[in-house]
Amino acid sequence: MSRHVIITGASRGIGAAIAQHFIDLGDKVVGMSRSGTTPQGCVKSFAVDVSNSTSVNEAVKASIEEFGPVEVCVVNAGVTRDGLAMRMTDEQWREVMATDLDGAFYTARATMASMVRNRQGSIIFIGSISPFIGVPGQANYGAAKAGLVGLARSLAQEVASRSITVNVVAPGLIETDMTSDLGPAKDQMMAMIPMGRIGQPSDIAGVVGFLASNHARYITGAVIASDGGLALGH
Amino acid sequence: MDRNEALAKLTDNVVEVLAVDPSAVTMEANFFDDLGADSLDLVELVMALEETFNVEVGEDELKDISTVGAAFELIYAKL
Numbered sequence: 334m335s336r337h338v339i340i341t342g343a344s345r346g347i348g349a350a351i352a353q354h355f356i357d358l359g360d361k362v363v364g365m366s367r368s369g370t371t372p373q374g375c376v377k378s379f380a381v382d383v384s385n386s387t388s389v390n391e392a393v394k395a396s397i398e399e400f401g402p403v404e405v406c407v408v409n410a411g412v413t414r415d416g417l418a419m420r421m422t423d424e425q426w427r428e429v430m431a432t433d434l435d436g437a438f439y440t441a442r443a444t445m446a447s448m449v450r451n452r453q454g455s456i457i458f459i460g461s462i463s464p465f466i467g468v469p470g471q472a473n474y475g476a477a478k479a480g481l482v483g484l485a486r487s488l489a490q491e492v493a494s495r496s497i498t499v500n501v502v503a504p505g506l507i508e509t510d511m512t513s514d515l516g517p518a519k520d521q522m523m524a525m526i527p528m529g530r531i532g533q534p535s536d537i538a539g540v541v542g543f544l545a546s547n548h549a550r551y552i553t554g555a556v557i558a559s560d561g562g563l564a565l566g567h
Numbered sequence: 568m569d570r571n572e573a574l575a576k577l578t579d580n581v582v583e584v585l586a587v588d589p590s591a592v593t594m595e596a597n598f599f600d601d602l603g604a605d606s607l608d609l610v611e612l613v614m615a616l617e618e619t620f621n622v623e624v625g626e627d628e629l630k631d632i633s634t635v636g637a638a639f640e641l642i643y644a645k646l
Contacts, residue, residue: 449611494607 505560
């Protein structure tokens with residue numbers, strides 16, 4: 334299809350799977366990550382610190398100069414720094430907010446103007462079901478990911494008249510590096526998943542691909558969980 | 568840049584961003600009532616003007632821009 338697709342946090346896990354999904358469709362995928370390494374097949378890779386708006390703006394600007402208006406923006410970069418709130422440090426709180434929420438805003442803001450001018454586009458935030466069920470030890474992550482829903486819905490209202498959709502995909506427990514060090518909590522969560530299995534990054538990539546496709550042009554401001562039923566009813 | 572040159576550039580921007588006929592872009596023309604713009608159009612126009620004239624327009628200045636003339640004076644004063 335050859336759309337200009339920007340994906341943050343594209344080096345591994347869910348971001349890499351999303352990048353692969355669009356690469357397989359023939360899109361021009363620009364990967365951004367802290368290290369600058371992104372999956373093979375990306376037309377360009379940028380080393381970006383999403384918590385730094387200058388870093389984001391420069392990379393997006395360069396990408397637009399080379400590949401034209403951004404048609405799909407997948408805001409995926411995120412980190413966890415789990416710990417019980419009573420013992421959570423300012424740094425643990427700030428680091429997660431800076432990457433997961435500030436970074437999401439900076440990325441969306443940087444890509445929006447070209448979409449508005451182009452009268453089309455899809456912005457997809459990778460959220461989490463964490464804020465819907467309440468996960469102990471994730472006060473920072475839960476707050477940041479809940480924030481994405483408010484952010485997405487405001488943006489959805491602002492740009493709907495330009496045929497730009499803004500949605501959130503909320504993964505449940507997905508097999509990635511991020512969830513590999515959950516320890517016993519992982520088994521506890523596994524037991525709560527109605528479908529009885531952990532999700533794969535491709536389970537998220539498929540939903541993102543759908544939201545970016547022509548099948549989903551009338552969906553905006555939605556939050557779609559892909560979680561094997563873990564957050565059912567929330 | 569003299570006023571005529573600046574006005575011509577501004578008019579070009581308005582024509583392109585709002586997709587209106589150049590003849591409609593008079594100093595008195597109201598962006599919303601006469602040129603059919605919405606708030607997003609105005610933001611888009613201001614971003615284009617910032618780029619064209621290499622100036623910065625603050626958020627608090629946006630509310631003063633109702634007519635083409637107002638936009639022009641705001642930008643021209645910054646040159």
